[in-house]
Amino acid sequence: MGPFDWLPHAPLEPLYLDWLSEAHVEVAVLRLDRIDPLISGNKWFKLTAHLAQARQVGATGIISLGGAYSNHLHALAAAGKRFGFLTVGLLRGHRQETPTVLDLEAFGMQLHWLGYGGYRARNEPGFWLPWQAQYPHLHPVPEGGSGLLGAAGCKPLVDQAREQLGSLGWQGYDAWWLAVGTGTTLAGLVLAEAGVHRVYGALAVPDDHGVAQSVRGIVQNGYELIDASRGGFAKVDPQLLAFIDATQRSCNMPLEPLYTGKALLALKEQIKAGRFAPGTRLIFLHSGGLQGRRGFAD
Template sequence: MSSLFLPPFTQHIENEISRRAGVELSVLRLDIMHPLVNGNKWFKLKYNLLEAKHQNLRTLLTFGGAYSNHIFATASAGNLFGFRTIGVIRGEERLPLNPTLSFAKQQGMQLVYLNRETYRQKHTRELQEDLKQRFGDVFIIPEGGSNLNGVRGCTEIVKDAGTFNTICVACGTGTTLAGIALSLNQGQRVIGFPVLKKGEFLAQDIENLLRNYLGSGLPVPNNSPAPWELVCDYHFGGYAKVNNELLRFAKEFEQEHQITLDYTYTSKMFYAVMDLTQKGMFSKGDRLLLIHTGGLQGNIGMEKRL
């Protein structure tokens, strides 16, 4: 599977804010790995696909919102590796389909809609059994790929953190942060930036993922997770919410560094890092690695909504 993907590379960036603070900034470019299945989404899907194959299941069923990067990536990966895919979408069908769902359908994904109240039960055994009765033998991947297979894949994101002392990543479910924390060396830490309102709840989710993973018998790069923390003040109003300030930042960043940021995740994290650097949160000589988690496809649909 991995032979179809380019290895991510690290790109050093420098601007007036980092120069004044004496802080080194680099970006891990997961966004360049594959034109359709890239970013942290591939890492969260990888071992789920391998397990589905091992179980002889050829249909993947997963969950997501109407603009979900995970739905987009699962549809692409299913088409790429010969799986049938079913996307259970939160809310009612809206026609014409937005670019994300239109693409997923073009990739062969069957779209199924659940009202929001029913969708909130997506983790329950009852709803999952109902879906299996309806669609037959399916391999269920949770929303965002947030399971132990997803964590395992994310332990492979930062294969060589070198002398970076701080890894920064945007958070939706906390799966990526958990995997990274399990892969780091002594003296390194992870800062997660939730992209949704009241993201403090993710701390418990991350603790649960780490505890369950360490007790699962799955490979652990290090015996204990690296220190981690959440900074919850840069959600810009909530998940998939943006304002003109964030859009302006993303456009200026792209012009200066030739790196396109997605509005839902990476632009919020990059904005936060620049703001906190300017405010003196990081010490002179700190070396930060910012994870670009891909998801650029979402910009198209969001720009049409703005």
């Protein structure tokens, strides 16, 4: 199925913002948005163990799920095109010609639109049976590449960050901070840290999405979840958009409003509230997802 030993390297860069300087808190950003123009962010890392399992069982491709702006499906389809394996996407709702969907088709992914009721059934027993019958040579991957396999694929991120601490003049760090959608990447960091450093997850989705339960299915401690959803998934407001605009102008780091923008604003609010003492050093994981900004072009 291709060279799935490809493990891109994410640079670790210092973040200079006034509100960090005022609090005497240092932040370095692990820039997963910079690993590849198309297979971007944490999505490839979440896919690696799933792809390895697919190869073990002799599958010729991957079938997975997502929405019309899915970063997961976008990275999967791009990887399929680059490395020469088949991809099928099961999409929420009814056909939309979003920029992401047009990319999926251009990358060669075959799409099936499930409607909204059909998509809600994705976690029910037997959901995959008809799709496996239709595509017996494809390996099913859960939405977002989630689960223990997805988490395991994210463990190398900790080593990548630690290997670059010297370039910042850091001897160590105190904790991680990242946006959380499914909780898979957070769980991977917790597994890799093995209790050495705490991992803070800024929830981009409300409590009723079941993220806390999913994370507990993989790890039981070493992390904390903070609500950063601002009222719901994909909910944006003038304060968030103004913060993203000001931050991008100040430090030239691109953000998007679903995950990274919400996570960084939540970090600012927590620092202003005094959660982190002066001298704290944090690693902020930039999880990519910038292609999804095209849904907010207006």
